[in-house]
Amino acid sequence: MIQPVVIYDSKYGSTKRYAQWIAEALSCPVFAREKFNPKDFPHYQAVIYGGGLYAGNIRGIRLLSKNARLLQGKPVILFTCGLSDPENEGTSSAIRQSLSRSLPPALLSQTRLFPLRGSIDYARLTPLHRAMMAAFHKMVKNNVKKSPASLTEEDRGILETYGKSVDFVSRESLKPLLSYCAAL
Numbered sequence: 001m002i003q004p005v006v007i008y009d010s011k012y013g014s015t016k017r018y019a020q021w022i023a024e025a026l027s028c029p030v031f032a033r034e035k036f037n038p039k040d041f042p043h044y045q046a047v048i049y050g051g052g053l054y055a056g057n058i059r060g061i062r063l064l065s066k067n068a069r070l071l072q073g074k075p076v077i078l079f080t081c082g083l084s085d086p087e088n089e090g091t092s093s094a095i096r097q098s099l100s101r102s103l104p105p106a107l108l109s110q111t112r113l114f115p116l117r118g119s120i121d122y123a124r125l126t127p128l129h130r131a132m133m134a135a136f137h138k139m140v141k142n143n144v145k146k147s148p149a150s151l152t153e154e155d156r157g158i159l160e161t162y163g164k165s166v167d168f169v170s171r172e173s174l175k176p177l178l179s180y181c182a183a184l
Contacts (some may be wrong), residue, residue, distance in 0.1 A: 005047055046181070
């Protein structure tokens with residue numbers, strides 16, 4: 001197995017938990033994005049990056065896009081952390097679409113995506129995130145009133161968990177990512 005580094009950007013802690021578990025399983029260093037110096041990319045044979053999903057964007061992804069030249073030829077393993085179920089093809093498709101806008105094509109082609117589920121505790125959200133979730137919840141409720149048949153799994157999840165504390169973080173969900181890394 002090659003020597004990777006794990007880098008993460010976590011606002012509420014789910015991405016950090018996954019990053020620490022990955023680093024522990026692979027016996028490699030782990031850094032919060034703001035503590036990692038991009039000049040150190042050449043010291044590692046692979047990069048594992050984790051970022052939370054916020055309004056369809058991956059937190060801190062600019063670290064990779066701004067340093068694409070330093071990552072050239074290295075496997076890049078990206079894990080995202082959000083509330084939507086990654087088993088839902090729409091979720092993975094939306095993340096891939098966001099990536100295509102965030103990463104240069106060459107870097108995108110060497111990046112393997114692993115969407116994971118995170119957690120949310122409405123009591124801990126910043127005012128901005130609380131307002132965003134309230135607006136999203138309201139939009140889903142209005143859409144369901146207009147067209148009940150249009151209710152998606154993601155919509156159902158928003159309606160069921162809104163205002164609550166839920167945690168979908170699971171070590172078990174890391175198995176595909178860890179198997180992929182072991183095969184490098």
